[in-house]
Amino acid sequence: METSFVPFVLISLAKVIVVVVILLMAVAYTVLLERKLVGRIQNRWGPSRVGPFGLLQPLVDGAKLFLKEDLIPEAVDRPLYILAPMIALTCALLSIAVVPFGADVRWHGVDLFEIADVNIGLLIVLGITSIGVYGIALSGWSSNNKYSLLGALRSTAQVISYELALGLSLVGVVMRSGSLRLRDIVNVQATHGLLSWNFFGGFQFVAFFIYLMAAYAETNRTPFDLPEAESELTAGYHTEYSSMKFAMFFMAEYANMITVGCVATLLFFGGATSPFGHFLSGSGPVSIALFSIFWFVAKVFFFLFLYIWVRGTLPRFRYDQLMGFGWKFLVPVAIANIVVTSLWLGFLTPVH
């Protein structure tokens, strides 16, 4: 259905604003969730003073970071030093634009729960992720600090190595759905609830675990957080950053975590569909919308919880182990997964 230009622009603008605000709030509260959960894992309370259960802590943290003095050291390369956190945050927020986070509900012909429905959605997510590494690389280089540079070099090498495994692990999913459009990938998994998810029914669990590990490495999270290993590099690439610029890196990291959670949900766990098929997926348009949002948020929350759980549990890799694991284990297993999946699909599809 064609829509006229002005309502389309207005609805799209509203969607963008709502999604960005919700995403930033989610980022703030993921930080709180992490502090609380890691606190409980380490047998302490975590933030509990500001508001009930410490729920207002993110707002106070935000205010503190805004009010701090913005230091720019003498020896930095000024333009790139300022540009780097912007690149990091922009790339982290951009990829949410192609994520369908609800059922295909239309209003005036405009898809309400996805900002942009593009044919190559999955490739756009991968492309934006691969651009995002410049934020870290440039911040480390422009800081003119040995620790920052080492952190940036580690991060760049790590991201390049794991991007390969990450891309290869998604090929099986794309083969099953025959499309790079994220809605198509979700629709393939929508028929029988849990049983038709790529993780169970599509037999892509190997691909899922490869994706998960590679994505943890791409977002520089434990056990792959060598770029900011506190015990070795003080704070890695963002050592020289303070105030809001530091906060931008921080927000970028958590926004990337949310993106990874969204992509894992869409590709392996049926996106916004109910795990019980038509049960608990709503009947009227409003309840369909609400239930689909509920399932999507619940699944993404599970992945954020997993991120924090892993951080509270696993120690850091050594650098050579990290590289060996990526190149000698993940990449071959991902290729084997592609071969097995294509053979399986080849035997299933009838010959014309």
Added chain:
Amino acid sequence: MNLGLFIVFGALCVAGALNLLFQRHPINSALSLIVVMSSLAVLYLLLGAEFLAAAQVIVYSGAIMVLFTFVIMLLNAGKEERTHGSKMAYIAGIPGAAALLALLAFIFISRGGSFGSARLGEYIVTTTDLSRVLFKNLLLPFEVTSVLILIAILGAVALARKEH
């Protein structure tokens, strides 16, 4: 709208290319090259080649240029020194470049019809179309190219390996 985007990103592409030549620090040149490649991706997208646009961003801006900046950062390359250039560049370079440009322009004008054409925002080549051509009609050249790349990688490994 398509024309407007084409002009903006075409200008960005040319500006990035000029900046690449005039910047004295290698990392600034590398960043300009990223701008050039990303705006080329937008131009591909405007011409309807969406897969090519995504591949351009992922492969060129995302992987190859990251390696460039990585090497520049690792070697800690400093600013280039400005020289007056070699005489050869002036004597042979400028007429050579002009001759090449004239030759290309001549071929484009005289044989323009046989290249095929694409209009801005007219037709989108889907990934399915592209893969049908690559894996069905042009399967042999495609696979031979991959073998060629494999041989190049083996050659690089053989050259880089230390003698024992």
